Amino acid sequence: MSLIKDTEEYLLNVVKELGYDIEKVELVPSSRKEFGDFQINSAFSIAKIYHENPKSVSEKIVAKLDNRFINVNIQGAGFINLSFNDDIIKDYFNRAIDHFDILYDKLDKKKIIVDYGGANAAKSLHVGHMRSANIGEAVKRLLKLLGMEVIGDVHLGDFGRQAGMLISEYKRMEPDSVFFDPNYQGEYPKIKLTDKDLGIMYPKASIAANEDEDRMNEVRELTLKIEKGDKGLLNLWNQMVEISSKSIKKVYEKLNCHFELWEGEMDSFKYIPEVLEIMKPYLYESEGALVCDVEKETDNKPMPPLMVVKKDGSSIYGTRDLGTILGRIKRFNPDEIWYFTDERQSLYFEQVIRASYKTGLVNDNVKLKHFGFGTINGTDGKPFKTRDGKVMDLASLISLIKEEIEKNIKEEITGSEREEIADILSIATLKYADMLPFRKTDYIFNPKEFASLNGKTGPYVLYSLVRIKSLLNKSDIDNYQIIDLSNKEVLDVLIKILEISKILERSYLDATLNYIEEFIYDVLSLYNKFYNNNNILKEEDLNKKKTYLALSKLVYQIIHELLKVLAIDEVEKM
RNA sequence: GUCCUGGUAGCUCAGCUGGAUAGAGCAACGCCCUUCUAAGGCGUCGGUCAAGCGUUCGAAUCGCUUCCGGGACACCA
Numbered sequence: 001m002s003l004i005k006d007t008e009e010y011l012l013n014v015v016k017e018l019g020y021d022i023e024k025v026e027l028v029p030s031s032r033k034e035f036g037d038f039q040i041n042s043a044f045s046i047a048k049i050y051h052e053n054p055k056s057v058s059e060k061i062v063a064k065l066d067n068r069f070i071n072v073n074i075q076g077a078g079f080i081n082l083s084f085n086d087d088i089i090k091d092y093f094n095r096a097i098d099h100f101d102i103l104y105d106k107l108d109k110k111k112i113i114v115d116y117g118g119a120n121a122a123k124s125l126h127v128g129h130m131r132s133a134n135i136g137e138a139v140k141r142l143l144k145l146l147g148m149e150v151i152g153d154v155h156l157g158d159f160g161r162q163a164g165m166l167i168s169e170y171k172r173m174e175p176d177s178v179f180f181d182p183n184y185q186g187e188y189p190k191i192k193l194t195d196k197d198l199g200i201m202y203p204k205a206s207i208a209a210n211e212d213e214d215r216m217n218e219v220r221e222l223t224l225k226i227e228k229g230d231k232g233l234l235n236l237w238n239q240m241v242e243i244s245s246k247s248i249k250k251v252y253e254k255l256n257c258h259f260e261l262w263e264g265e266m267d268s269f270k271y272i273p274e275v276l277e278i279m280k281p282y283l284y285e286s287e288g289a290l291v292c293d294v295e296k297e298t299d300n301k302p303m304p305p306l307m308v309v310k311k312d313g314s315s316i317y318g319t320r321d322l323g324t325i326l327g328r329i330k331r332f333n334p335d336e337i338w339y340f341t342d343e344r345q346s347l348y349f350e351q352v353i354r355a356s357y358k359t360g361l362v363n364d365n366v367k368l369k370h371f372g373f374g375t376i377n378g379t380d381g382k383p384f385k386t387r388d389g390k391v392m393d394l395a396s397l398i399s400l401i402k403e404e405i406e407k408n409i410k411e412e413i414t415g416s417e418r419e420e421i422a423d424i425l426s427i428a429t430l431k432y433a434d435m436l437p438f439r440k441t442d443y444i445f446n447p448k449e450f451a452s453l454n455g456k457t458g459p460y461v462l463y464s465l466v467r468i469k470s471l472l473n474k475s476d477i478d479n480y481q482i483i484d485l486s487n488k489e490v491l492d493v494l495i496k497i498l499e500i501s502k503i504l505e506r507s508y509l510d511a512t513l514n515y516i517e518e519f520i521y522d523v524l525s526l527y528n529k530f531y532n533n534n535n536i537l538k539e540e541d542l543n544k545k546k547t548y549l550a551l552s553k554l555v556y557q558i559i560h561e562l563l564k565v566l567a568i569d570e571v572e573k574m
Numbered sequence: 575g576u577c578c579u580g581g582u583a584g585c586u587c588a589g590c591u592g593g594a595u596a597g598a599g600c601a602a603c604g605c606c607c608u609u610c611u612a613a614g615g616c617g618u619c620g621g622u623c624a625a626g627c628g629u630u631c632g633a634a635u636c637g638c639u640u641c642c643g644g645g646a647c648a649c650c651a
Binding site: 030031032035039041044047048054075076077079118120157160161162220265286287288289291301302303304305306307309310311312314316317318320341343344345346347348351374375377381382408409410436437438440441442443444446449452453454455456457459460463464466467470471474475509514515518521522525528529531532533535536537538573574 | 588595616644645
């Protein structure tokens with residue numbers, strides 16, 4: 001258990017012994033460091049409930065505190081300030097050097113399916129997909145760290161109108177192909193298309209269909225036929241999906257995203273009949289389609305019904321999401337399902353989630369949660385585009401960053417090593433920048449700023465670690481231990497590290513990584529200050545030297561673990 | 575039009591389950607390399623927290639109103 005949580009439990013006992021029955025006591029970093037490292041503000045809430053004077057409540061609490069604290073003092077109307085005594089700090093961190101897990105607190109184990117990624121088959125990945133991938137992967141790893149059983153599903157957009165689009169385009173290229181012959185009985189041939197070809201075909205078909213109603217109807221018909229199981233079309237489409245998946249997989253691998261399940265919308269088909277059966281009592285016809293009301297009496301905002309079956313009898317994305325939910329519950333029996341998509345889909349997900357509970361598709365004890373994220377904008381504040389106004393695909397985005405990064409690698413590093421370092425740094429830069437703002441915040445994409453060697457950037461973090469690793473490699477002693485806390489800069493770093501348990505807990509509650517990234521920066525920045533002002537290897541006092549090295553190792557290990565959560569790789573030199 | 579979001583330093587963003595004097599980074603200016611990677615560190619400058627009203631011991635944080643930006647509102651995902 002973390003020192004902070006352990007202490008909070010102790011404090012809660014103290015308060016309860018005084019006769020105050022409250023739920024928790026929070027120990028938070030002091031906003032006035034001159035009074036102590038931590039503060040307790042509980043006296044105010046207690047005073048309110050028990051109609052007492054906050055200052056006298058504080059005095060009673062303080063009188064009962066044991067000697068684990070030093071410098072206990074009451075300021076203002078009842079703020080308690082205090083610090084831990086040195087022995088507590090030393091003992092705790094000396095244990096933490098080899099046991100990262102005592103720095104934070106595990107949560108009750110739950111099984112959680114994380115739905116993220118969501119790339120569309122046959123379309124290239126763009127900026128928006130990156131956020132889902134980065135945030136989803138990191139949250140998944142965070143959940144695992146906190147003791148959850150997690151299953152990540154890429155939930156590929158492998159069905160929908162794009163299927164009909166591509167097939168209609170293929171029909172124009174190969175009108176006599178056996179895929180379109182309903183009487184064909186033999187083996188279907190392998191198509192010779194690359195993902196690049198698909199990338200050209202899709203926009204072509206899309207433009208044509210939007211201009212021509214007949215073409216659009218053809219697209220709809222083809223889409224419906226695939227869903228109904230037309231052998232030739234289904235085979236053709238599956239081949240296209242497979243071609244596309246290969247390149248999608250490569251991009252996700254570049255981003256360090258690894259999915260336990262590589263499934264998609266088509267995997268929901270087999271559950272749709274049962275979904276419709278379960279929902280039947282709640283469905284009614286509206287303008288030819290079947291819909292489900294999801295309003296509640298308590299609503300103070302309009303809530304449109306969810307469409308479940310289109311007027312041509314085909315499924316829509318909502319149907320497939322419901323099918324996916326049913327499938328997940330049947331196969332995995334999860335406690336929760338977490339979705340990471342663009343914030344713009346939040347109304348839609350609210351509808352799906354409400355419909356799931358209302359119709360009994362999902363029991364109340366299973367939690368469905370949608371976590372939206374903000375959009376990535378250009379410097380003009382509008383969604384990030386290429387110079388000629390097209391949507392920026394992910395591969396180009398990565399090269400934009402790499403261009404900046406390459407300027408900043410030492411000249412001595414050359415050849416394939418240089419290339420490898422540039423790749424790792426580029427992804428690290430992109431990911432760090434992507435997860436730095438609060439999840440729901442829209443942010444402006446600025447490669448120069450993100451790749452800068454100063455500030456809250458991937459390069460700053462990795463560079464700091466490179467220095468620590470180099471330092472530890474050069475060290476001539478190996479039994480590191482925190483012995484001497486007389487150096488204020490050492491203590492500052494350690495006190496900051498204590499916050500990690502709260503940081504991880506908050507990150508979990510808000511499903512955002514920005515707290516972790518801020519924390520990484522804060523720790524490294526305090527450490528770098530210490531590093532700059534002390535020559536560690538030349539330190540003559542052995543106790544101090546051991547302490548300094550122990551601190552360095554501790555900092556390295558903590559940041560290393562946190563980067564693993566963020567799915568950011570390190571480099572050995574740069 | 576209705577609803578959802580957001581408005582914090584010149585710029586980019588934290589802080590929002592109410593706590594003491596609102597924080598970082600960048601930019602600007604000044605300082606620190608015979609020193610473990612100076613690709614770093616230190617300092618200075620910079621704010622009517624969009625505006626107003628309210629709730630209370632206490633409001634950037636909660637509520638209401640107004641102004642401005644972004645988004646969503648069924649046969650696309």
